[in-house]
Amino acid sequence: MSIAPLPGPIRIAVDAMGGDHGPAITLPAVRAFLAAHPQAEVLLVGKPEALAGAAGIERCSVVPASEVVTMDDPVEVALRRKKDSSMRVAITQLKPAVPDARAAADACVSAGNTGALMAVSRYLLKTLDGIDRPAIATVMPNEHDGHTTVLDLGANVDCTAEHLLQFAVMGSALVAAVEGKEEPSVGLLNIGEEAIKGSETIKRAGELLRAAADGGHLNFHGNVEGNDIFKGTTDLVVCDGFVGNVALKTAEGLAAMLTSIIRQEFTRNWYTKFAALVALPVLKHFKHRVDHRRYNGAALLGLRGLVFKSHGSADAFAFEQALNRAYDAARNRLLDRVHDRILETLQAMPAGDSAEASVAQAA
Amino acid sequence: MSIAPLPGPIRIAVDAMGGDHGPAITLPAVRAFLAAHPQAEVLLVGKPEALAGAAGIERCSVVPASEVVTMDDPVEVALRRKKDSSMRVAITQLKPAVPDARAAADACVSAGNTGALMAVSRYLLKTLDGIDRPAIATVMPNEHDGHTTVLDLGANVDCTAEHLLQFAVMGSALVAAVEGKEEPSVGLLNIGEEAIKGSETIKRAGELLRAAADGGHLNFHGNVEGNDIFKGTTDLVVCDGFVGNVALKTAEGLAAMLTSIIRQEFTRNWYTKFAALVALPVLKHFKHRVDHRRYNGAALLGLRGLVFKSHGSADAFAFEQALNRAYDAARNRLLDRVHDRILETLQAMPAGDSAEASVAQAA
Structure with a gap:
């Protein structure tokens, strides 16, 4: 697949009010992100009075939005009541004014609540052709000092089985765009390596994935x-x-427990505190390697627009990583990649195996 | 619930040949277990020539079995071909010669492959009244320096939803028997705390569990x-x-990765090795607190006999923990507890909600 990177500046719409901390976190993150990416521009969406600190930041403009979706707001409130929320206005930046034109922003990042973000994104952007349901993908660290992309995470x-095939195709496009691996290997999460194990859905998904692989559309x-x-x-x-x-x-949960036990x-006592002092460089390096903040920024895949979700409790460093991921995805045209791969895969599947079946399932 | 402990000696049948290491691990584990439990007796099941080392152990007798179920044997082989396997003969010790009499052994422990162990146990012992499917329960460490019992783990x-209710009842009996908590609290694993989230099955299971709790049969x-x-x-x-x-x-997987990174x-270099030396007592104490070997010994619940599964790669210390758990379960009459709780819960449920529905589901 040869998809050239997007030329010119990449514009990221940022829900500046979302998450547990709002502008206290999003502003410094945007500042650091823009300093590191000379080709990036940011549309900072939120209450202008709360974003006064953005005045001095180059390549950064404020888009006003009078309301804020809180972390506890039910989906309905985000969707039907708060129509001028920073989350909603940020996502709106992804909609082109005229069909096929480039929109005001190429990607959107929010630390707002996941349910609301998914619902509003889906409502405003709609899903891509061939996709029944958007999915959420994140990365987790692995032993090779790399990371493993996992989806779906709760959407x-x-x-x-057809949904799982779509997830595999969308996830492959994500890894290709963000990590530059054009043919990423795909594993189907199961409870045993033998194909015979697992639920009926998983077995059928295995068959669909194998068929797609046989057609050269999936690794x-x-x-x-x-x-x-x-x-x-x-x-x-x-x-x-x-x-x-x-x-x-x-x-x-396990990581939190182990961290807490190591600290305890x-x-x-005085000896263990002394040992901690001696081991400090080692512990710091260890902490860096497993720092979950480095993996912040989950992708909402399958929508007609690139939306990235930051952890609600992210600090400025973590939020910046989510901005980085959104930038890489937009630069490497994740949307076009998902679109192309889905069409290619669905067209190649035997009749009734994917498109038709998934329409039948959705009905 | 007042169920008195079983009087007299507790007899454990041990599949001495099972697991990755066989007698090299099971024999020393049995020796240590018997030394710590003066009321225990062990029936060591396996090839007599491989168990010659057991000759000197007090309260330990050998029950001959000529075959061994390997870790890779398919279920069918364990079930239909190897009829004189140490696994099968060990489980057979749980069947009373005359109905309602006490069997040769009160519990059985094997490190053999899980699929085979479950299939042979189910075939030989059958399920208890009111139980559709046996489940596998294990414990995981938690932040309170205690442990959390989790089931089902793959059976x-x-x-x-009815199966999940049965798991809750059986698991409660297990925690009561092995840990002495008569009314253990039960959580339903879901993807959000709100009752509205999760799949249809989970929502319905939540309703059944709440109904059982309202009737006083479950915490x-x-x-x-x-x-x-x-x-x-x-x-x-x-x-x-x-x-x-x-x-x-x-x-x-996460624990293995973190362990490997800490070691790396x-x-x-020489400084970090020096730091490791200084921190050794701390690291040892940490390791002990999170040592997964301490949590070895999963219970197969819902059968007419107590079967415990050790990790296949268990060392002697880990295998001994599985023997301990089997002993505690037998001593505290886990079988009677599961039986009583299941009957009590099912009888109290509104018609169609549990027994009938579960029969319908199984059909």
Whole structure:
């Protein structure tokens, strides 16, 4: 696949009010991001009075929005009541004024609540042709000092095999765009490596993925298990949103527990505190390698626009990483890549196997 | 619930040949276990020539079995071909010669392959009344220095809400028997705390669990997320086997990666090696607190006999922990507890909500 990077400046719309901290975090992150990316421009969306600090930042303009979607707002409130929210106005920047024209922004980043962000994005942008449901993809660190992309992470429960195929195709496009691996390997998350294991949906998904691989449209490795995410067995791991969300939260929970135990052990008495001091450079390096902030920025895939979701509690460093990911995705035309790959894959599938079946399933 | 401990000696049948290492691990584990439990007796099942080392162990007798189920043997081989396997003969010790009599052994422990162990156990022992499917329960460490019991871990994919209720009841009996908490709190693994989230099956399971709690048959906390396993939010976490297996494997994978990174960091150069030396007591204590070997011994629940599964790669210390768990379960009459709780819960449920529905589902 030869898709040239987008020429000229890349414009990112930033929901400056979203997340736990709002402008206190988003402003410094945008400042650092713009300093590192001379070709980037930012549309900072939010209450002008809260964004006065942006006045001095080059290549950064403020787009006013009078309301804010809070972390606890139900989807309905974000969707129907707060029509001038910073989240909604930021996403609107992705809609071209005339069909096929370039929109005001090439990608959008928000640390607002996931449910609201997905619902508003889906409502305003719609899904791409051939995609039934958008999915959420994130990266997790792996043993090779690289990272593994995992999707879906909670946008979809009760997925069909066709949805899992679509996730695989969209995820492949994401890895190609953001990491430059044109044929990323895909693993299907299962509970055993043998094709015979797993639920009916998973078995059928395995068949669809194999068919797509046989047609040269996907680099399908086969089944993988939960531990393969961190082993880095494949570049991409595909699963339904329920399973993906549990895996992500379980990993976060274990990491939090281990961090807390390490801290307890090193602060237990004067000797352990001394040991911590001696081991400080080692512990710092360890912390850097497993720093989850470096992996911030989940992609909402399958929409007619590039939306990235930052963790709600992200600090400026973490939020900047989400901006970086959105920038890379836009620069490398993730949207065109997803579009092309989906069409290619669906057209090549035997009749009834993908497009038709997925229409039938969706009905 | 007042169930008195089983009087007299507790007899454990041990599949001495199972697992990656066989007697090299099981024999020393049995020796240590018997030394620590003066009321215990062990039936060591396997090839007599491989178990010659058991001759000197007190309260330990050898039951001959000429075959061994390997870690790669398909279920069919274990079930239909190797009829004199150490696994099968060990499980057979749980069947009373006359109905309602006490069997040769009160519990059985094997490190053999999970699929074979579950299939042979189910075939020989059958399920308890009111149980559609046996489940596998294990414990994971939590922040309170306690542990959280999780089930199912892979015996069942495609579970119904009724199965999840049965898992909750069986798991509660397990925690009561092995940990002495008579009313353990139960969490339903979901992707959000709000009852509205999750798949249809999960929502319906939430309703069944709430109904059982309202009737006083279960201490239902509500929905929990993946990270709650390690937070120790509830004593018990219930999920279908696919999700549970992914959560367990993901946690194992992350733990393995972090361990490997810590080792790399502390052996990077002469300074970090010096730091490791200084920090050794801290690292050892840390390692002990998160040592997965301490949590070895998964319970196969819902069968007419107590079967415990050790990790295939367990060392003698880990295998001994599985023996300990089997001993505690047998001593505290886990089988009677599961039986009583299941009957009590099912009888109290509104018609069509549990027993009938689960029969309909199974048909």
